[in-house]
Amino acid sequence: MALRTPPVRTCTGCGKKREKTGLVRIVCSPSGRLVPDLKGTFPSRGAYVCPEGSCVLNAMKGRLAAALKVDKKVLDTAGDLQRDIAAAYRQRALSLLGQARKSGRASSGTSLVEGELRRGAEMTWLGLLAKDVSPDIGEKIRKALTRASVPFRESFTRDDLGRALGKSPRSVVLVKDEGIARAIRESLEREKNVMNQGGSNR
Ligand SMILES: [Zn+2]
Structure with missing residues (x-):
């Protein structure tokens, strides 16, 4: 009998595969803003990143936009994604x-x-x-x-x-x-x- 393995996703920052629960889901809102989706319930396409500053900064260099299939420009207008993720965890x-x-x-x-x-x-x-x-x-x-x-x-x-x-x-x-x-x-x-x-x- 196959064991049910927990879902795994790839971090768009470091490229490592990790359990989904250990990563933050990021979505691009209809207004073109990157937002953390901690509950993983936003209906739009999501990309994942480790909850680590270095991974978020790396992901912002390009791979995050590619994974979300949005224009790279969204990364310029992302505001401070690090701060938004931190605020979401605090909340x-x-x-x-x-x-x-x-x-x-x-x-x-x-x-x-x-x-x-x-x-x-x-x-x-x-x-x-x-x-x-x-x-x-x-x-x-x-x-x-x-x-x-x-x-x-x-x-x-x-x-x-x-x-x-x-x-x-x-x-x-x-x-x-x-x-x-x-x-x-x-x-x-x-x-x-x-x-x-x-x-x-x-
Ligand atoms: Zn990572």
Whole structure:
């Protein structure tokens, strides 16, 4: 019996074949703009690229237009595809956070999170500490997360975290779902990697 192999696509930057889920799909919108399609649901022809700055920049030298069967001119008007991909991954991390809340797997607020960490936490969870948290609270939560062996990221502001949860600003959120925690970590990792090399945020 043949094993079902995951779908594989070729990166238009480095030319390597990789599993589709490890690549970003890029489409050309009807208005002639290159846009990342993280969900892979845009009906237009798609081309793939590794979520790495070097691959995106390489793909922009020509192969991306060829794979999309569009005029090379589209690459001149592509704006900053690196930044758009990074923003899309950041947005994905925030929607995952909303998803965690909807399924009752996100706790937020300093005292609630501290209490949960004291009662016992899983190493597969994820802490999201606001980067604009007050130094005292930040220090306290960092210690509590470290003591509980819960990995954490400081990527979002209190407003970002609150908005993603449909609440007022939050200093910390604890994601208590292994799958969602992993997907958020991956999104943030890709956001960072895609801005490597020549990203306009530098
Ligand atoms: Zn690549």
